[in-house]
Amino acid sequence: MSAADRSFSENARAAVADPQLRRAMHHVKEGFIGKRAKAAARLPEFEVLRDAARDIKDHTLAHLDLYLERYEAQVIERGGQVHWCAGPAEARAAILDICRQAGARTVTKGKSMIGEEIDINAHLEAAGITPVETDLGEYIVQMRHERPSHIIAPAVHLTKDVIEADFRAQHRQFPADRSLSEVPELVDEARQVLRQRFLDADVGITGANFLVAETGSSIIVTNEGNGDLTQILPRVHIVIASLEKVVPTLEDAATILRVLARSATGQEFSTYTTVSTGPKRPDDVDGPEVYHVVLLDNGRSDLLDGPFREILRCIRCGACINHCPVYHTIGGHAYGSVYPGPIGAVLTPALEGIEAAADLPEASSFCGRCEAVCPMRIPLPKLLRHWRERAYDQRVTPGRLRAGIGLWAFFARRPALYGFVTGLAARLLRALGGRGGRLARLPLAGGWTRFRDLPAPEGRTFRSQWAAKKGARS
Amino acid sequence: MSGDRERVLGSLRRGLGRGQDATADTAARTAVAQRIDRRQRGPIPARSDLNPAAQVELFETMAREQAATVVHVADPDGVPAAVADYLKAANLPPRVRVAPDPALGALPWDGQPLLEISTGRAAAEDLVSLTGAFAGIAETGTLMLRSGAEHPTTLNFLPDVHIVVLRAADVVGPYEDALDRLRSHESNGGNGGNGAMPRTVNFVTGPSRTADIEQTIQLGAHGPRRLHIILIDETD
Numbered sequence: 011m012s013a014a015d016r017s018f019s020e021n022a023r024a025a026v027a028d029p030q031l032r033r034a035m036h037h038v039k040e041g042f043i044g045k046r047a048k049a050a051a052r053l054p055e056f057e058v059l060r061d062a063a064r065d066i067k068d069h070t071l072a073h074l075d076l077y078l079e080r081y082e083a084q085v086i087e088r089g090g091q092v093h094w095c096a097g098p099a100e101a102r103a104a105i106l107d108i109c110r111q112a113g114a115r116t117v118t119k120g121k122s123m124i125g126e127e128i129d130i131n132a133h134l135e136a137a138g139i140t141p142v143e144t145d146l147g148e149y150i151v152q153m154r155h156e157r158p159s160h161i162i163a164p165a166v167h168l169t170k171d172v173i174e175a176d177f178r179a180q181h182r183q184f185p186a187d188r189s190l191s192e193v194p195e196l197v198d199e200a201r202q203v204l205r206q207r208f209l210d211a212d213v214g215i216t217g218a219n220f221l222v223a224e225t226g227s228s229i230i231v232t233n234e235g236n237g238d239l240t241q242i243l244p245r246v247h248i249v250i251a252s253l254e255k256v257v258p259t260l261e262d263a264a265t266i267l268r269v270l271a272r273s274a275t276g277q278e279f280s281t282y283t284t285v286s287t288g289p290k291r292p293d294d295v296d297g298p299e300v301y302h303v304v305l306l307d308n309g310r311s312d313l314l315d316g317p318f319r320e321i322l323r324c325i326r327c328g329a330c331i332n333h334c335p336v337y338h339t340i341g342g343h344a345y346g347s348v349y350p351g352p353i354g355a356v357l358t359p360a361l362e363g364i365e366a367a368a369d370l371p372e373a374s375s376f377c378g379r380c381e382a383v384c385p386m387r388i389p390l391p392k393l394l395r396h397w398r399e400r401a402y403d404q405r406v407t408p409g410r411l412r413a414g415i416g417l418w419a420f421f422a423r424r425p426a427l428y429g430f431v432t433g434l435a436a437r438l439l440r441a442l443g444g445r446g447g448r449l450a451r452l453p454l455a456g457g458w459t460r461f462r463d464l465p466a467p468e469g470r471t472f473r474s475q476w477a478a479k480k481g482a483r484s
Numbered sequence: 485m486s487g488d489r490e491r492v493l494g495s496l497r498r499g500l501g502r503g504q505d506a507t508a509d510t511a512a513r514t515a516v517a518q519r520i521d522r523r524q525r526g527p528i529p530a531r532s533d534l535n536p537a538a539q540v541e542l543f544e545t546m547a548r549e550q551a552a553t554v555v556h557v558a559d560p561d562g563v564p565a566a567v568a569d570y571l572k573a574a575n576l577p578p579r580v581r582v583a584p585d586p587a588l589g590a591l592p593w594d595g596q597p598l599l600e601i602s603t604g605r606a607a608a609e610d611l612v613s614l615t616g617a618f619a620g621i622a623e624t625g626t627l628m629l630r631s632g633a634e635h636p637t638t639l640n641f642l643p644d645v646h647i648v649v650l651r652a653a654d655v656v657g658p659y660e661d662a663l664d665r666l667r668s669h670e671s672n673g674g675n676g677g678n679g680a681m682p683r684t685v686n687f688v689t690g691p692s693r694t695a696d697i698e699q700t701i702q703l704g705a706h707g708p709r710r711l712h713i714i715l716i717d718e719t720d
Contacts, residue, residue, distance in 0.1 A: 055529045259520060296638045
């Protein structure tokens with residue numbers, strides 16, 4: 011996705027006006043938040059586990075080069091191959107190469123955000139290879155030529171009537187008069203269609219929730235079982251993963267797994283947690299014959315030295331997205347980036363540069379819910395503030411905003427003048443507010459007053475009241 | 485093939501300030517080696533810290549909560565009848581694809597002449613599979629299934645119905661206890677005795693599901709629509 015797709019304020023405005031999206035987003039708010047709270051409350055050790063999970067990742071990131079070397083050695087020892095890729099182009103080349111060598115015509119895919127990051131589907135298609143998304147949500151958005159609007163619930167922006175219409179248009183093999191308005195019918199139809207695709211595929215691509223340095227294993231977590239059919243039926247299994255997915259041991263993975271599902275979907279544990287190590291063994295009667303890991307950097311190694319290292323703790327549970335009032339209001343597509351929500355607003359500028367994504371760190375009210383629910387205790391608001399500062403320093407903040415901040419800074423540096431001017435403004439606004447104490451229209455603040463009244467100040471500024479109180483006490 | 489290896493590792497090393505202080509670099513190597521050797525456990529939830537009988541009970545409760553069904557048999561000889569009964573009650577054809585596991589092969593299938601038994605990996609048309617389980621994890625009602633000659637992984641995912649035979653003696657408390665068992669099994673000849681992991685270890689908690697449409701949970705997305713666990717109570 012390029013910066014051209016990203017007119018954030020226009021996207022957001024359109025999203026707010028979309029009634030279908032409003033109905034769909036209602037499910038996010040109602041579903042995820044309550045489920046997570048319940049799951050967290052049920053496990054007395056939840057907060058301790060969050061600390062432990064954070065510490066595991068901090069330790070791993072501080073030794074990331076060494077753990078990746080160890081991981082690579084183990085993969086090779088078990089008969090697999092590791093492809094180190096600096097950026098999306100290298101990762102795509104590695105994947106295409108493997109697919110060509112396998113003579114692949116169709117490729118099944120488990121859900122992978124790295125797949126989105128490197129836009130692998132478009133490149134497979136261009137090479138004459140058909141990619142088939144097998145996660146139900148991903149299958150639906152692929153059918154619609156859309157992007158996932160959420161990292162764990164790709165089709166959360168859609169309602170079932172929309173999906174029914176898509177299935178009717180695409181699945182011509184079924185009778186036109188079939189009943190298809192209920193969720194079980196839709197799931198069953200997708201199951202039937204995808205079953206044959208699983209059996210036909212030459213190559214299966216999955217992501218990874220963890221890479222384990224100790225054993226050279228990759229771990230995926232799913233509920234549908236699609237990631238498993240994707241990797242055990244074709245001859246070739248390709249794992250695509252970014253560098254920071256590595257953890258030292260299986261025990262470390264177990265600790266983080268205890269907070270992952272609870273934070274994501276509110277489940278005690280996801281239905282399928284699968285640990286895959288190398289290709290099938292000589293005695294095995296099924297499983298892939300070849301096992302590749304495509305290991306993607308894409309700017310992450312540059313984040314180790316600096317304030318954004320903490321974002322590399324992220325385990326992609328989606329809790330920050332699920333709890334974000336901005337996301338609830340505009341959905342995932344409006345961000346115009348691969349990763350939406352608070353995590354996306356921090357990660358996208360890191361991956362693509364702040365010039366390309368300066369709007370995203372502004373898409374926050376700093377309410378702090380993202381940090382409060384992040385299982386890895388990533389200080390998302392702090393990191394958003396860092397990006398805002400960098401955007402200002404690098405002059406990518408829009409002119410009007412810069413002017414406003416500049417004006418404020420001018421007064422803030424002159425406390426006496428600041429006190430005088432704000433005192434004057436407070437009295438003026440009180441007078442303008444009249445008896446109702448509310449302002450329906452205010453010059454320079456139309457963005458606020460167009461949608462709601464501004465409560466007028468009650469008189470004196472906080473600073474003058476504070477000074478008076480201090481004087482009275484001493 | 486690994487053209488970017490040195491580039492990426494070089495960037496990581498720069499970011500971590502390697503090569504500036506030899507003592508610190510050596511300490512980092514030692515820390516990594518030790519961490520992997522020690523396999524230190526994180527905080528273990530107290531919920532599964534129970535006596536064996538209570539662990540089996542917790543396993544059962546948690547598995548049922550995730551929409552698995554559970555029945556008990558006194559000893560292995562009771563398994564074939566339990567399979568036949570389940571299929572009959574569920575109105576399924578009496579045909580089962582059984583894992584090539586000697587322990588399952590040794591069961592008294594002759595007692596169920598109506599059951600059609602075949603052995604091997606799963607094919608697209610297999611409706612019902614039967615496998616063993618390496619362990620049961622009480623903490624979340626999770627099965628640990630280990631791939632190998634005696635347990636093809638396709639049996640866990642392709643058929644509509646997956647029946648799993650689990651010995652109560654193989655139920656443990658937390659995931660970490662199951663990992664210990666796995667490592668000890670692999671070091672004692674499990675995979676040629678080199679201690680390596682099997683190709684696939686599946687942790688399975690209930691049947692397949694999705695909530696991708698309007699957050700409505702629907703069972704049977706791509707994997708089994710039903711997961712049925714036959715618990716062998718006998719402890720030897």
